[in-house]
């Protein structure tokens with residue numbers, strides 16, 4: 001089969017023939033990949049950012065991509081027809097595939113716990129996206145920048161009938177991550193959420209999800225195109241260019257809207273931090289009401305510095321959010337299908353992955369996606 005492979009860190013992808021991957025476990029499905037979306041984490045992986053960690057490639061050449069969609073092409077025979085907690089996948093079933101968690105151990109604390117996360121549904125016992133021994137598609141093991149990939153049936157979700165592979169692929173990491181982060185804010189309809197980095201891959205999906213959840217959205221970004229994209233997608237959100245308006249001014253706008261003048265009561269109930277910059281983190285913390293929640297999604301290598309004044313005197317909680325469980329993945333897909341949440345995207349042929357990467361580094365609106373139906377050029 002054709003694949004885009006990395007032969008070493010910091011080298012371009014090489015478009016080449018590689019052997020068809022093999023099914024090795026009763027949970028394995030062979031997927032014919034139809035769309036594969038590019039994520040910032042692919043850059044981190046390709047430049048050696050995970051070297052020495054569990055997410056580093058374990059075999060070379062390496063095939064990246066941890067958010068893709070396609071059709072089941074082969075299935076491990078014992079799974080067929082057997083009772084399973086996962087949907088009964090058959091050859092021809094259309095599925096979306098997130099990167100986590102391929103072959104979890106099934107026995108560790110994470111795999112055995114059944115406690116829902118923040119009131120969210122948890123997956124069945126024996127499967128956890130937090131399993132420290134699980135592999136991750138496109139990072140530690142081969143992913144979706146290829147014509148075929150082997151995936152874990154417990155990892156994937158069937159696609160809604162009307163959803164194309166190109167629309168589904170970017171929801172598998174970007175969509176799932178921001179949807180789970182919004183759920184982790186634990187807000188009620190009518191509450192306010194700030195999305196820092198609202199014009200990026202996750203952010204522009206976040207505006208759509210949050211509005212459809214009935215939340216009041218304050219979108220923050222710093223570049224003209226990102227702000228413009230957010231304004232185009234938002235129907236009733238406040239979109240702010242942080243280079244032109246201070247956090248204190250935004251808090252005042254919200255106070256005026258709500259008829260509240262007391263410091264600490266004006267602002268957002270939760271803020272989601274998507275950029276890796278300290279300035280974005282600080283801006284988000286400034287927007288929060290007392291007792292608010294800061295949900296951190298980005299993970300800059302140097303971390304974030306927080307103010308003890310904020311957490312002690314204002315009782316701000318800081319929490320993190322990774323992707324989401326398989327149960328949340330299915331909920332997110334149904335929600336996106338029902339409400340028409342869609343990624344703004346640009347499509348490339350599999351043979352043109354390096355062009356896609358160049359475009360990514362130039363800064364783009366929305367997401368860049370490999371569409372396997374496009375002819376090799």
Ligand SMILES: [Zn+2]
Pocket residue numbers: 039040041042066067173174
């Ligand atoms: Zn990702």
Ligand SMILES: [Zn+2]
Pocket residue numbers: 104105106107108109110111128131132133134
């Ligand atoms: Zn485990």
